[in-house]
Amino acid sequence: MINRRATLTAIAVIGVAGLASGCLSPSTPQNANGNGSAASGAGKSKISVMYGLGPDTEPGFKADVGKFAKDNGITIEFIKAASWDTEIRTRVQGGNPPDVGLFPQPGLMCDLAKQGHLIPFDDATVATNKKTLVPGIIDAGTCADGKVYGLPNEVSVKSVLWTDAGAFKAGGYTAPKTLDELLSLTEKIKADGKTPWCIAAESGAATGWPITDWIEDLVLRFAGPENYDKWVKGELKFDSPEIRPAFEYFQKIAFGAGNVRGGTKSIVATNFQTGGNAMFGSPPGCFLFKQATFVANPGGFPDAVIAQLDTKTGPLPFPGKTAGDNPVLLGGDIAAAFNNDANTLKVRNFIASKENGTEQAKLGAFSPHTTADVSLLPNKTLQTIASEVLYKASAARFDGSDLMPAKVGAGTFWTEPVKWLSGQQDLHTTLTNIDQSYPKAS
Known part of the structure; x- marks a missing residue:
């Protein structure tokens, strides 16, 4: 969709x-x-x-x-x-x-x-x-x-990892069952001399929103559904012990040398819908792309891929913190x-x-x-x-x-991570700025 x-x-x-x-x-x-x-x-x-x-x-x-x-x-x-x-x-x-x-x-x-x-x-x-x-x-x-x-x-x-089915299998890679295994898979692909990830956050004036999907999926896993609810309601800060680990995990992937096609700064310049299309190149430009199911419709993956979706792609569940943990x-x-x-x-x-x-x-x-x-x-x-x-x-x-107030959910939660990924500020500043933007309870 x-x-x-x-x-x-x-x-x-x-x-x-x-x-x-x-x-x-x-x-x-x-x-x-x-x-x-x-x-x-x-x-x-x-x-x-x-x-x-x-x-x-x-x-x-x-x-x-x-x-x-x-x-x-x-x-x-x-x-x-x-x-x-x-x-x-x-x-x-x-x-x-x-x-x-x-x-x-x-x-x-x-x-x-x-x-x-x-x-x-x-x-x-x-x-x-x-x-x-x-x-x-x-x-x-x-x-x-x-x-x-x-x-x-x-x-x-939204909790989906996309792969090029043939390239992923040819590389000898298997679906990660935990977040630790996802990091190990990232390192294995990189050790093979390949680029693990395509990550894309460009969306015109709405650039940055795809990163919120990453963070939300990770908060569900590191903090759990109940703390996710508290965070969404503003009862837990972005820079809290419960929420910060989600950003730190994403940082390991997005900022790791050689992890992302084009490097960290390219993320905010790469279109969110077509940003994973490099997976289907020869050789593949990357092997993993996290995006919601709408990407498998026209305007997302190449038409030739969509026409052969069942054989060309190999979607994987975004893994849980532990095996068997599967929030969506x-x-x-x-x-x-x-x-x-x-x-x-x-x-x-x-x-x-x-x-x-x-x-x-x-x-x-x-x-x-x-x-x-x-x-x-x-x-x-x-x-x-x-x-x-x-x-x-x-x-x-x-x-x-x-679910968050628009000033945050469609505001600083988009814009502050863009500054972080662009190298303009560190993680602490990013989280602090989002927390400070939260509307005060009346």
Whole structure:
């Protein structure tokens, strides 16, 4: 799936952040009653659904939701946002929100929920979904009041190492089971006179966000899911004993002499989508590339590789700190309702349910429900990632930077590591600057 974060810029996100912290007046959602989770009235015949899905996910989503709506006598108005973050804020501020919205950033969703703009899921629906959702993903849609305002439509898997299957096998290399083994593999490839890694973080004005995925995956492993949650909430500093080891591990790989194609400073100048394509050269320019599953779509790996994905690539799970430890980092879109009209809630609940996703799966989107039929996915590569990485996860967590305040998650968490990788400052300064940028509790 195409990563929509590539279309964001730190300046744009931070520039509109004030809208969620004071400029949007608290309000009661349309037709709200009691705790807002009970449907009101017979239901509108036309429901608007707004999203920022990419061209690979959108057709399947429209097909799945459209069929459900037709079967239930509902007409759907699909609204595609070119800039989700800006457009949803503007519509809410103007008193014209959609009925249902798909949030790629749960942090913004919780901002709007806090101000009374969203309807929580009822306990029974949450309990039903919890039975089949990958463990921990419900937390992404749970806000500070303990209520669940959003549940996922689809997810992308970030905890993946990509290889050129033929070159990796020819080199005699095997999948690392632990982070220590990953360091050993790095040294083995280098000892063979080859370059182990392609690492890429260039994304225009959003340069730096791919490094957050690295760090988040490592925090999950070194600090554990519970401390990951505390870190995301701002209860643990970046420069804390729990979080700092993730940066130190990444430093061993990214700063190690001969580890990265082009050297450390090239990381921030190498495009995040195409940065692993050198793996498929002759000879290979690198042997390992960490990137989310969207890279296996057009615009990522070369077309010739995508056409032969099952034979050309050999994706590996990003290893745990110890063997058998397999947390997974996810991105995705969280469905939330702006009113408690009966059909609004019916559509929202379908989007979050295990019954949704058939047509999306055929186009390569992963259902967050472990009961999903992986055979619907279009190739063995994605089927393997679903069954061996996503659905075997000991714990799943949503992208941490998308949960953090925008000033950090789409600000200093992007920009300060860029300065670090560029040689402008050391790790201590990087972590200190991020911590100092964190908004003070009001």
